[in-house]
Structures are given as structure tokens and as C-alpha cells.
Amino acid sequence: IPPTTVPSGSEIAIGDIVEGTLTGGSLTASYTFQGEAGQIITITAASEDFDSYLRLQDSSGVELITDDDSAGNLDSRIAFYTLPSTDTYTIVVESFDSAGGSYTLSLGEAEVQPIEYTQTINGELTSSQSTAGYRFTGAAGDVITITLRSSAFDAYLSLNQADGGSSYALITD
Numbered sequence: 001i002p003p004t005t006v007p008s009g010s011e012i013a014i015g016d017i018v019e020g021t022l023t024g025g026s027l028t029a030s031y032t033f034q035g036e037a038g039q040i041i042t043i044t045a046a047s048e049d050f051d052s053y054l055r056l057q058d059s060s061g062v063e064l065i066t067d068d069d070s071a072g073n074l075d076s077r078i079a080f081y082t083l084p085s086t087d088t089y090t091i092v093v094e095s096f097d098s099a100g101g102s103y104t105l106s107l108g109e110a111e112v113q114p115i116e117y118t119q120t121i122n123g124e125l126t127s128s129q130s131t132a133g134y135r136f137t138g139a140a141g142d143v144i145t146i147t148l149r150s151s152a153f154d155a156y157l158s159l160n161q162a163d164g165g166s167s168y169a170l171i172t173d
Contacts, residue, residue, distance in 0.1 A: 001105050006031070012091075014041065017106045020093070022050065027095040035106060037084040041129065042110040046075040046091045047068070049101020054078055055092040070098055079158075080110045080133045117144070125153070 006018040008029035020029050027050075035041065045052040051074040054067045064084070071077035081096075083089070095104055113132040115121060123132050138144065148155045 003106075012105075014039075014107055014109050017104060019102065019104050021102050022095050022100040024100070027098065027100055029081075029093045031091045031093075031105065031107075032088050033091070035087060035089050037083060037085045039083045039148075040110045040112055040133075041078075041081055041083060042106075043081075043091055044071050044075065044105055044106045044107050045075075045077075045160060047103040050074075050099040051096040052076045052095040053094040055094070056081065057090040057092065061090075061129055064089075075102045076085055076142070080102055081132055089147075142159070150173045160165060 003017040004018075006012060006020065008020060008031070010018075010031055012018055012031045012033050014033065014035075018031070022029060029145040031085045043054055043056065045054050046088045050069070054076040056064045056066070056078055058064060065078055065081055069076060070079065091105065091107065095101075095105060110131075110133055112135045113121070115134040116137050117136070121134065123161075125132060146157060146159065148157045
């Protein structure tokens with residue numbers, strides 16, 4: 001899907017890829033979208049001109065999560081975030097280094113696959129699918145070892161507790 005130019009303040013939808021420009025005194029742009037409780041999303045802001053920074057806010061303006069460089073190359077990504085309620089959310093794209101320029105913003109629904117203890121999964125990451133998410137349920141006192149290997153790239157793994165319970169999401173990038 002080629003990106004479309006959408007002005008700051010516009011509503012976008014899950015699956016959209018938009019282009020924008022931060023210029024002059026306004027080095028921020030915002031976009032709203034409708035999300036449902038429990039929906040898992042990934043937001044990525046990429047720019048060759050500046051160090052992007054992302055914020056996600058609910059309809060009351062409460063900041064839910066932020067990111068600076070999780071997408072690599074000074075690009076930002078909020079990956080595998082579970083929306084807490086059905087609401088109108090605001091994505092804010094900022095320049096972390098006070099420089100302006102062009103950016104691409106993508107909003108997608110993330111797929112998270114189940115994984116069980118002792119299970120091995122062979123997966124593939126591509127330029128269009130650069131992250132993969134897996135979810136397992138653990139119990140208090142469980143001791144786990146997670147191994148991620150690739151001969152094609154430098155593997156990065158993150159372990160996040162989901163929804164304040166004992167379910168965890170593994171994110172590879």
C-alpha cells in the first residue's frame with residue numbers, strides 16, 4: 001500500500017500508511033483513530049530527516065505509551081500495544097532532535113501468535129513484516145529461557161507483560 005499525504009489533525013484508520021512533514025515552529029503532528037478494547041496495534045514513524053518520537057494518547061489526553069528509537073535508525077515504533085478500551089486515540093509524531101522534515105507513519109493491527117513452553121517456532125522477518133509477536137501464559141515462580149537466533153540479522157528480543165496479568169508477549173525485530 002503506497003503512503004498517502006494526510007494533514008496533521010486528520011483521522012486515519014488501522015492499515016493506513018501516511019506521509020507528512022514537520023516544518024517551522026510546529027515539529028509535531030497528530031492523527032486520531034478509532035480503536036477497540038483488546039485490539040493489538042503497532043505504530044511506526046520513520047524519517048530520514050529527523051529522530052522521530054511517538055506518543056499515544058486516549059481521548060482524555062492521557063499519555064498511554066511513548067517511544068523514541070525502537071524501530072532502529074532513530075525511527076520510533078510502539079509495537080504490540082493492547083488498547084485498554086474502545087475509544088478515539090491520538091498518535092502524536094514529534095521531532096526528538098528539533099529538526100524538521102518528511103516522515104512516514106503507519107498504523108496496523110498486530111498479529112500475535114500463541115507459543116507454549118518447550119515449543120520451537122521457525123519464522124521469517126521481511127522488510128514489510130519486520131516484527132513478530134508471540135504470546136504465552138506463565139505462572140508465578142516459572143523460570144523460563146527464551147532463545148532467538150538468526151544467521152541473517154542481529155536478533156532483538158523484548159519480553160513484555162500484557163494487560164497487567166501473567167500473559168507475556170515476545171517481540172522480535
